[in-house]
Amino acid sequence: MQYIKIRDAIAEQVNSGTLEAGSKLPSERKLADTFRTTRVTLREALSLLEADGIIYREDRRGWFISQRPLKYTPDSDPDQLTLCELSSRDGKIALLKHATLMADKSAALLLGLPPFSEVIKTEQILSLEGRPVARTVNIIMPERLTMIEDEQLNLPLKTLIASQCIPDVSLHSYRVCVASLDTDHAASLRSSVGSMALLIEKVYASPQHGKFAASKEMWRHDVIEVGTH
Amino acid sequence: MQYIKIRDAIAEQVNSGTLEAGSKLPSERKLADTFRTTRVTLREALSLLEADGIIYREDRRGWFISQRPLKYTPDSDPDQLTLCELSSRDGKIALLKHATLMADKSAALLLGLPPFSEVIKTEQILSLEGRPVARTVNIIMPERLTMIEDEQLNLPLKTLIASQCIPDVSLHSYRVCVASLDTDHAASLRSSVGSMALLIEKVYASPQHGKFAASKEMWRHDVIEVGTH
DNA sequence: GAGTGGTCTAGACCACATT
DNA sequence: ATGTGGTCTAGACCACTCG
Incomplete structure (x- = not known):
């Protein structure tokens, strides 16, 4: 289950503060390359992070780091x-x-x-x-x-x-x-x-x-x- | 957006009572055939229904119609x-x-x-x-x-x-x-x-x-x- | 053992956002 | 104009469930 590892890797970047609240993630294609996978699998990982409220999606604009609720x-x-x-x-x-x-x-x-x-x-x-x-x-x-x-x-x-x-x-x-x-x-x-x-x-x-x-x-x-x- | 239509079609079957609460949906492959699409797209539609609480998934067992909450x-x-x-x-x-x-x-x-x-x-x-x-x-x-x-x-x-x-x-x-x-x-x-x-x-x-x-x-x-x- | 769901690949096209 | 996300295709393999 690759997408679990990808989720954890990104979550760690957010928690460690490397990625700041409100900032935008790299494009799906870049991230897919980084993790040596396809967009489909990458999006699976992003959806998990979205479900956790760690990131959110803006339609056609990309993925962003959530603020505290x-x-x-x-x-x-x-x-x-x-x-x-x-x-x-x-x-x-x-x-x-x-x-x-x-x-x-x-x-x-x-x-x-x-x-x-x-x-x-x-x-x-x-x-x-x-x-x-x-x-x-x-x-x-x-x-x-x-x-x-x-x-x-x-x-x-x-x-x-x-x-x-x-x-x-x-x-x-x-x-x-x-x-x-x-x-x-x-x-x-x-x-x-x-x-x-x-x-x-x-x-x-x-x-x-x-x-x-x-x-x-x-x-x-x-x-x-x-x-x- | 095919998957919206598929979602609505299934939702209608549920609301009309054709599919009873607790019963199992046909297999993903059969449903994909029925709607003349691929499993990926079909699962997109099922995920929407799941998000709405209309159906739920049992791991490796299939999709079922939800009861009233x-x-x-x-x-x-x-x-x-x-x-x-x-x-x-x-x-x-x-x-x-x-x-x-x-x-x-x-x-x-x-x-x-x-x-x-x-x-x-x-x-x-x-x-x-x-x-x-x-x-x-x-x-x-x-x-x-x-x-x-x-x-x-x-x-x-x-x-x-x-x-x-x-x-x-x-x-x-x-x-x-x-x-x-x-x-x-x-x-x-x-x-x-x-x-x-x-x-x-x-x-x-x-x-x-x-x-x-x-x-x-x-x-x-x-x-x-x-x-x- | 057959069929199913879970996962993944490797593409493709389009409409839209951004530059 | 370029690149991006949204959507979709057509496969594949594995581990599991169920009869």
Whole structure:
């Protein structure tokens, strides 16, 4: 099993600091030559390293060394920008699109909505040092909102909610699971179809209104982990 | 991108119920013939389905249709056997090995132990309907235990702790992350090196003793997800 | 013993990113 | 324009599983 040895050789280079976080690996053809093998086998090794979160792939751009992951803690539920700050990372949110429309099946399920409910839906991209790492879909029930300014649409959902003066909002429930990227998500994240990702779903509720907002975040899996403290 | 079409074709067969959960797919060579392609491309498609948790691989045995995943809820922190029961699955725990030894780096870190601390370490395999799906390492500080019978060693950690009459034990912290299987774990789980997995770490503590026990569970990723309720 | 999955080779073409 | 990664072909051998 050659590709195990190749994986270990590259992993060692990363751990020893010879290859710095964020830097690019040599081209697949060069690496294949170096290890005296073919691209197919080399890519097998790279995929293992990718699975471990040690390197990541940018579609058609090459392979790069991962940074240390962010750590999302459901207990304190920091919003995305706070999460970045906690790790001293340069996080920025960009708005992809937004619309008021009928809730789709997944949104209706998440918020327990009756058929034909209208919701506000926004989609955002979170970038770290310019690299897109997560795509978020936010769903909000419009009756619960007094007013949204355009500039607020690229705020984290939690921040937006906070501006709405609804008392006692809390993270009602969340779900974490391993997922893989579809064509659309892959493109937004400069990744490729089928890449592993971590899906984090959150539902926000208040005693008065019950469940009224939710988000689905699709994270590149090398970027985040989940836990306490 | 042929392999996307092949993936979708197989996924459709699964969703429509033509292929039942738990059943085996035809051999790779047959499938490659069916889709008029080579094994390499076919395996690309199968890997996507595996990443989505729709199918899973048993090392050298073939590809199988996944069951619906268990759902681990840190809030209530059900033990592994309870978790299986909640989904009406036939879960069984087998003891791999156990020993009293010096805490390794990862154990010491988890429990905040001083150097040269002795701990009890047990390793277990959880099987669902006979299929090994998770490997658990339990770490316990021996001072906190009155006595352990051999028959208790294949109990879930939480159940074992409950038998020890330590008041107010709680799940102190946990961590969930995507990981990949090393040679050893892969073998225990009838999987292959580098396969994606979900790692769940838990630390138990009580007001009197602080952190005194922990577990690291390595789950085949098609089998489990994490969330509330 | 036949068939299977695991691994590997040695190419090829294309679309895209970068220069 | 060059080189790169993404995709695909058409084989091969071995070790293992299973009947």
